[in-house]
Each structure stands twice: as structure tokens, then as C-alpha cells.
Amino acid sequence: MEEKFEPKIAAFVCNWCTYTGADLAGTSRLKQEANARLIRVPCTGRIDPVFIIKAFENGADGVLISGCHPGDCHYNAGNFHARRRWILFKNLLDFIGIDSSRLYFSWVSASEGKKWVDIVDGVIDAVRIKGPFKQYKKMNKEIEIPVAVEEGVSVK
């Protein structure tokens, strides 16, 4: 029997808006799918694109980034700086041929518990249809235990 594919989603969320929004979704007992792993960061401005690469390397099939609406940033301009970086980063991924449609962005405020649930469910469904992120899985496989060690060849 074929096992059903369950996507892994890494969600980088800002402490002040989306994380609190997700918390509200929880306290309001809203149902959501459990495939997203939330990673709390102080601000979307803290998210270095290397985090996204690292998430894909560690087996994420999709990455969701969410923070305060423009103008609502706790640090005034963190999300504006982040937005600029994302535009560049998305274009770069596209040019290299890495599927940038596995990268999702959203603004979710602390009071938008419902919006958060809708977005997470939407992302999970979309990634489930896309299937596993084969491009990266292939690259990850390459660096598994070298053959020499497996066969017991001693390395001096």
C-alpha cells in the first residue's frame, strides 16, 4: 500500500504578530493541520535567506514566512526590509531553477487567528499536491554515509 505523502512545512513567524496570531488560533480552538513546524523569530527582518535554504536542506517541502502587516512592525521597519530581501531572493531562486513556488509569504496580525488557520491549511494543501521536494531530497541523499566507510575501509 502506498503511504500517503505528508508534507513538512517550516514556518518562520514573527514573535509579535503571527506567533501571537497562531496562539490565538489555538486558544480559540480553531482546527488546523499539524504539518507546519513553527519557528519563532523576533521579527521577519531577522529571517536570513540562509534559513530558508537550511530548512529545505533539512527536509522541508515548503517554507512559510509570516509577520506583521506593513506599518505594524514592532521594530517599525523590520518587515519592510524583509520584503525587499524576499523580492530579490525569490528572483534568485527562480533564475537558478529552484522551485520558488514552495516558498510562501503572508502578513498575519495578532488578531487574525482565522487568517492564520486558512493560510496554514492552504499552504499544506498546496504542498501536498506538489508532492515531496525532490530537487533537494536528491541533493541531501548525496551526502549520506560515504561508501568507503560503509564497506569498512579504514581511513588513515
Added chain:
Amino acid sequence: MNELKQICKDALTEKKARFIIGYKEDKNKRVKPFIAKTPEDAEKLTFSHHAVNNLAVYLSRFKNNIDGKIGIVVKSCDLKAVTALIQENQIKRDDLFIIGVNCSGVVLDVAKEFNKDNTQIKCKYCQAKTPPYYDALAEESKEFEMPDDDQAELMAKIDKMTAEERLEFWNAEFEKCIKCYACRQVCPMCYCEKCIVEKSEPQWIDSSSTSRGNFSWNIIRAFHQAGRCIGCHECERACPMGIPLTLLTRKMGMVAFSEFGYRHGTSLTEPTLIGTYSTSDKEDFIK
């Protein structure tokens, strides 16, 4: 030629510069970077189609710890790097004595003579043969007919590919990478004291040269250059494996221009692309 020597000699005698970073020809007729410290040294300074190096890379190593001015010989493309370093507060304009040279193109293969087929890619679309500003200007301006910009054609071809084809193209290129970091060492804009690839707690980028590590390194390098690369094409020249690195950086430069109308290294006072933001940046991709 004598003009350049004379300018440098005068600058060193009159103490306009403490030393001058320039080029000299060695006994094998190779043009190499050379630092002239005395007026006698200035006799050795030269400039030709073979002066390929971007000398601005030495500037970022000095930071602001100089007693007196640094003299530097720059082509118009190298001057963009100097401008960018000033813009990014790595060095002060007042600490520099800029000797601009009129350049009519540099060679791709240093072992061969300069001609139409032996020209660097950057020269094919170079807009300014004369540096836009300088403290002294040397060399006569010569006109050369440049061949077509074949990199732009290749870029358009890549843009038309499907995502899979593009990944395959880059996979074949990045596969060659041996992680020697020559692209970083030679880059005037790569001046971090500790590069992200050397940060090991956590290890952000795989230091092994597997395709995973190579992808991470090249993506992050290109991203750190996004909107910062001034297009001196030194990375591609230094790359021992012949990876077309400038395709990435040039593409990102084009994105920076099309999305934000920004070109790095063209203004001394304009805030940098990443260092600032606009409330009207596009956000059609954000839900």
C-alpha cells in the same frame, strides 16, 4: 603611459598619497598589482589592456586605519567598486587619491594579445570608458569596436528555459565548484571579517563540495551580492573551474534595477538597496 608614471611620481613626491596601488609589468610581461611606495617605484607603474585586476579589493582590507591617503589606479568599472565601498562606509572619499585611467577594454586571456575575440564580457557592455570622477586622469582614450554581448543572449536563453532545465544548467555548473572561495577573496564587495561559510555554530553552509553544499554556497554568495555587485567580473576571472558566476550577479543587478531602479556603485550618497526600503515595494506575492 608616461603620463600615468608622471602623475603617480608627482603624487608620491608631493605626498598627495602615501602609496599608490597600481599595476606593473613583471619580467614575464605579465601585468600584476603593485604597490608603489616611493617616487622611484612610480617608474614601474604601468597600464595596458592586460591590467585586468580590480585593485579596489585591496581597499576594503585597509578599512579606515590609514595614516594619509591611499592612491589607487582605477578603470571605470573598478571605480564603481570604490564608490560602492564609500557608499557602504568601508572607506572615506577623503582618504583616497583616485587616479582614473581611460580604459578601452581588458583581455580575457592574459597570455594573448587584446583583440575582438579576447575581450572580457564586462567590456562588451561597458558604458563608461572614462571614470566619472577622479583626482587625476591618465591615458589617452582609444576607441575599439566591441563584439556583441553574448552573455545577455545566454541570460535571455536561460530565462526562457523551464525551471527543470534551469536547475539542470546550474547543476552542471555548480558541480564543478571546488569551494576554493577564490570568488570571495577576489571580490571587492566581500569584505566581511568572518564569512558566513566559515561560521560553524551552527554550520550554515556545507563546506563539502557536494551539490548541496555548492548550491547553498553559490546561492548565498549571489544573494549577498544582490544589488551590491558592481560587475567587475573578477569572480568569474578568478574561478579556476570556469563557472559563469557573473550570470548570477548580473541577473541580480538587473532585478535590482527593474524592481527598484537601483544600480550600485553609481552614487556616493544614495543609500544602499538593502540598507533602505520603500513602503511602496511590491508585495503581490505576499498573502
